[in-house]
Amino acid sequence: MPYREVTIPVGEEQADALSDALLELGALSVSVEDRYGDSAQEQALYGEPGLPPPASAWQQSLLRALFADEPQADAALAALLAAGALPDLRDVHQTTVADQDWVRLTQAQFQPVSIDDALWIVPSWHEPPATAAPVIRLDPGLAFGTGTHPTTRLCLQWLARHALHGRSVLDYGCGSGILAIAAAKFGATPVVAVDIDPDAVQATAANAEANAVSLHAGLPDRVSNTRFDVVVANILSAPLKLLAPALAAHVKPAGQLVLSGILQRQADDLIDAYAPYAALRVDQALDGWVCLAGPTRG
Helix, strand or coil, X not given: CCEEEEEEEEECCCHHHHHHHHHHCCCCEEEEEECCCCCCCCCCCCCCCCCCCCCCCCCEEEEXXXXXXXXXXXXXXXXXXXXXXXXXXXXXXXXXXXXXXXXXXXXXXXXXXXXXXXXXXXXXXXXXXXXXXXXXXXXXXXXXXXXXXXXXXXXXXXXXXXXXXXXXXXXXXCCCCHHHXXXXXXXXXXXXXXXXXXXXXXXXXXXXXXXXXXXXXXXXXXXXXXXXEEEEEECCHHHHHHCHHHHHHCEEEEEEEEEEEEEHHHHHHHHHHHCXXXXXXXXXXXXXXXXXXXXXXX
């Protein structure tokens, strides 16, 4: 069944109210985008990780509202005109959108990912490659971490290059559990994954079971007095700085601390913050992000 898409240009002050009104008038969905996206006038709205956004909305936006059919779209526009929410329809456009297999289209965005030929991340709807390398079956879900983001890849590359067999590993801020699962696939034991988000803990436990690996998932208080050979934390710069004493306290003497979620320009600041606890250095960089790693002191 085809749908009807209505596109309405709006100013910054109208975007939220008009979006709500369209949903109340029967729109199946409403998206908001920069009216001048992909042009020289494009406005950067979202700030860097750990920093507040420079603005709450674009100065000029496009609302794209999807309706079940053309009569519903026409009725919604008529109601907006009658209420004075729209002055006229001169810049409003309607198009027919063909029905599609949205699940298949979403799945097509996620392909198998190779980590230096030492590990594969494979969504469940793909056949795993013929390889002797460990394979993690992992689907996008409620928690962050599918192996495609540079910070996740940098941590996975570190784990792949280091002998983990028989060593204890803590994944702090585990998200989907991908780093903890990878460590277990590389022979680490025991492996513990913690996160402040209960959804992440649940996702990690489910993903570990799906990959037939043994690990313990829970909230951070689970490891209050435990030390590990390796502690890996892929979070963001600001919380990593605050967590410096706590994370270092979870590493055995001369154990390895591995940190990511850090922009290249933030690397020196993080190295200084951890200097009393560990001798960190930039392990690798990718697409403007870095992974810091090194032994703890003492």
